[in-house]
Amino acid sequence: MKTVNATPRRGLSDRTLGTLMLLPALALLLVFAVHPFLASVFDSFFHVDFLTREHTFLGLDNYRRLWDDPATRGAFGRSVLWVAGNVVVQAVAGVALALLLNAGLKGQTLARGLVLFPYVVPAVVAAMVFRFAFNDTSGMAGYVLRTLGLSDSLVNPFADPATVLAALVAVNCWKYVPFIVIVVLARLQTLPGELREAAALDGAGRFGVFRHVTLPWIAPALVVAMLMRTIWTAYDVDLPYLLSGGGPMDTSTTVPLEIRKLAFADQDLGAASALAVCVAILLVAGARLYLRAYRASEDATG
Amino acid sequence: MRTLRPGRALQYAALAAVVLAADLPLLWILCTAVKPDQEIIAYPPTFLPHEITLDNFRTLFExxxxxxxxxxxxxxxxxSTLLVVVLGTCAAYALVRFRIPGLRWVGELSLFAYxxxxxxxxxxxxxxxxxxxxxxxxxxxxxxxxATLLPFALWTLRSYFHGLTVELEDAAMVDGCTRFGAFVRVVLxxxxxxxxxxxxxxxxxxxSEYLFASTLMADPEKLTLSPGLSLLMDQTSVYSWGVLMAAALIVVAPVLVLFVFVQKFLVGGIGQGAVK
Structure with missing residues (x-):
């Protein structure tokens, strides 16, 4: 780290000035991140009255109750499918797309911009346009699918228990594949050309170059991007809630939607906090796996 | 003219397909927003509008x-943008340039908060x-x-300040600037x-934020766009899809314009540093 030489000068001392510059941000982080995090952990051991905020100590009862509740187990199962489906599709499609956008095609710069658009589209707008496109009376998507003979169903996929989760994953991937593309493209810019040429000279085919040169090079960045997508997808409320509201009949209620339901519909703040804490613990465990993969990929590239 | 290798042609086809998949929904919003109602509910549906009208926008606001x-x-x-940038810039600068006990700890805290x-x-x-x-x-x-956006701002701006040289700040302070003066006149x-x-x-x-806005703002007069639009969407019997798509267009247009703008700005911004 660079610091400025301590030449005597006018004005506040570095220590005073630094503290003053840092204080507002620090206060906000403490009040809105650290304190609520600790409060959640604390509340998870209590029954919290929704109106009076009165706390009654329950020990691990909230956790035990959640463990026995089929609604929680169902939500966990759906969350696993939701996260795994999203992260796998986004990683594969994101890498493929980044390679395509880095292949030196004409119009590449324009295409990059156009492909990244969905990432900045607000969730509510994405929910609106996909609900409209798939609505059962005048929906364009249903009409196209029927015309192509790919589907004979008139039913909106967000209202069908058999398809709702897959449909949610598809829309979420539409919005978030660009995130992986951005990260991988940035990493590809730094790939030394000599590495590829050397591999090609050694007789590696196009797939060989990808497998032994490109993939190891982008792996560290990809792993970090997948870690972030895993965390954010596991906690995402917006798209599932706005597209299907957790329905039909709870078939798309993932854990965050269940937390929200426990907290505000059932007014069971202790159980909601306990469920949030469980997910946090699982995600920390998951993050450790990713970090191990990250270190391995870092070592491989040197 | 050179003929295209089959592999190359396939790549162009894939690129076109991907661009369509990414942007057709957005185009669909635009086309529907300017269509008259009878064309929106027509079956089979049309893609490009046969007739262009601004009625949906008028109805939306009325x-x-x-x-x-x-x-x-x-x-x-x-x-919140103003606050995030001001507080984030100050805090990130302090984190990068000062040696105060506990600073490292604040940096890790912000990563945790992120x-x-x-x-x-x-x-x-x-x-x-x-x-x-x-x-x-x-x-x-x-x-x-x-508060929730600060960790990201700290993260980005810290790496930005790390890339700036300290020589200009030193020179400014030797010339009689206070540390804060150097920050404002040289670093910013x-x-x-x-x-x-x-x-x-x-x-x-x-x-775009939905979760906090929809939970904390119950008064209809205080709703922001995301919960407001979600409310309109659940009343499709009252509002036509054309009206809803007009609303969607107004919400998405500014962020797309900002995105295009910032892409250009960032490319232009690199290399404009004071030290060449």
Whole structure:
């Protein structure tokens, strides 16, 4: 780290000035991140009255109750499918797309911009346009699918228990594949050309170059991007809630939607906090796996 | 003219397909927003409008509170963006340039805060807001958005300040500037691209936020765009799809324009540093 030489000068001392510059941000982080995090952990051991905020100590009862509740187990199962489906599709499609956008095609710069658009589209707008496109009376998507003979169903996929989760994953991937593309493209810019040429000279085919040169090079960045997508997808409320509201009949209620339901519909703040804490613990465990993969990929590239 | 290798042709076809998949939904919003109602409900549906009208926009502002939502979102997004950039820039500078005990700890704290998910803090934060009597007050959203976006701002701006040389600051201070004077006159002008990128990200996030806004703002007069639009969407019997797509277009247009703008700005900003 660079610091400025301590030449005597006018004005506040570095220590005073630094503290003053840092204080507002620090206060906000403490009040809105650290304190609520600790409060959640604390509340998870209590029954919290929704109106009076009165706390009654329950020990691990909230956790035990959640463990026995089929609604929680169902939500966990759906969350696993939701996260795994999203992260796998986004990683594969994101890498493929980044390679395509880095292949030196004409119009590449324009295409990059156009492909990244969905990432900045607000969730509510994405929910609106996909609900409209798939609505059962005048929906364009249903009409196209029927015309192509790919589907004979008139039913909106967000209202069908058999398809709702897959449909949610598809829309979420539409919005978030660009995130992986951005990260991988940035990493590809730094790939030394000599590495590829050397591999090609050694007789590696196009797939060989990808497998032994490109993939190891982008792996560290990809792993970090997948870690972030895993965390954010596991906690995402917006798209599932706005597209299907957790329905039909709870078939798309993932854990965050269940937390929200426990907290505000059932007014069971202790159980909601306990469920949030469980997910946090699982995600920390998951993050450790990713970090191990990250270190391995870092070592491989040197 | 050179003929295209089959592999290359396939790549172009794939590129076209991907661009279509990414942008057709957005084009679909635009086309529907300017279509008259009878064309929207026609079967088979049309893609490009046969007749262009602005009726949907007129209806939107006349029969819904969309104007109120728009105003609220503008206020909230502008205020939180300003706060995030000002507080984030100051804090990031302090983290990079000063050696004060405990600074490292603050840096790690901000990384932790970056990964704390909104749904985990939703309940305690809403209780906090109620205790301070800020329920149904847009100020609550401004403060919460500032706090939740700060970790990202710190992250981005810190790496930006790391890339700036200290020589110019030293020179300014030797010439009689205070440390803060050097920060304002020397560091800030060099940091504009980083601050713009942070501002665009913050504005987009605040403009789109749904979870806190829908939980904390119950008064219809205080709704921002995301919960407001979600409310309109659940009343499709009242509002036609054309009206809803007009609303969607107004919400998405600014973020797309900002995105295009910031892409160009960032490319232009590189290499404009004071030291060549």
């Amino acid at each position: 029969i819904s509170s969309f104007g109120t939502y728009l105003g609220n979102s503008l206020i909230v997004a502008a205020c 990964l704390v998910p909104p749904i985990l803090v939703l309940v305690p934060v809403s209780q906090l807001v109620a205790r301070f009597g800020l329920a149904n007050n847009l100020a609550a959203l401004v403060v919460i958005y500032t 002008p060099q940091s504009v691209p980083g601050m713009v990128a942070t501002a665009v990200f913050a504005f987009n996030a605040a403009w």
